[in-house]
Amino acid sequence: MKILMVLTSHDKLGDTGNKTGFWLEEFAAPYYVFKDAGADITLASPKGGQPPLDPSSDADDAQTDATKRFKADDASQKELANTAVLSTISADGYDAVFYPGGHGPLWDLAEDGDSKALIETFMASDRPLGAVCHAPAVFKHPKGADGKSVVSGKTVTGFTNTEEEGVGLTDVVPFLVEDMLKANGGDYQKGDDWASFVVVDGKLVTGQNPASSEEAAKKLLALL
DSSP: OEEEEEOOOOOBOTTSSOBOOBOHHHHHHHHHHHHHTTOEEEEEESSOBSOOBOGGGGSGGGOOHHHHHHHTOHHHHHHHHTBEEGGGOOSTTOSEEEEOOSSGGGTTTTTOHHHHHHHHHHHHTTOOEEEETTGGGGGSSOBOTTSSBTTTTOEEOOSOHHHHHHTTOTTTSSSOHHHHHHHTTOEEOOOSTTSOOEEEETTEEEEOSGGGHHHHHHHHHHTO
């Protein structure tokens, strides 16, 4: 099994002067689900190299078994520090792709042409694709052969408007994940704020928030 994980390269939280990036739990939990299943994992990001870590996801109250394991895992840290440049990655040869969230993807991956092409190729070839929390932002522009959004008519989830309100960033983010998925014709579903909630529609797996990361990865793995 060859799994591609695509992380953000964006580190600025709008005009707030604060930093953002990827959310540690949303990378670490899926990474170890895949690794423990024997998958061959490739990490990529738009700029390559070390993707920016959202400092909030590194706070004491955000730590989980997976993040603690990652912090003690030098080999995996080295792997993360050397992500491939996304434009050099071909969809050929990968069995699945997974996008961890964090606020970063709202700015870069949502608008990234290489990511768009990757998603369109994966959806057209009916290969498993997963995205968790803010990462469903990557479905903003990709279209299917019918010219409609790849999420049109599909059951999806992602970070809720109320969760965004809860972290006080409704007016900072370029768009709200929930609103965008609905606008693109997705059948948007959600569970309780901050509780694990994952939906699967065909080969598309989406998770609502950080708590959904591990389950989303397990459901993606089940499709392989």
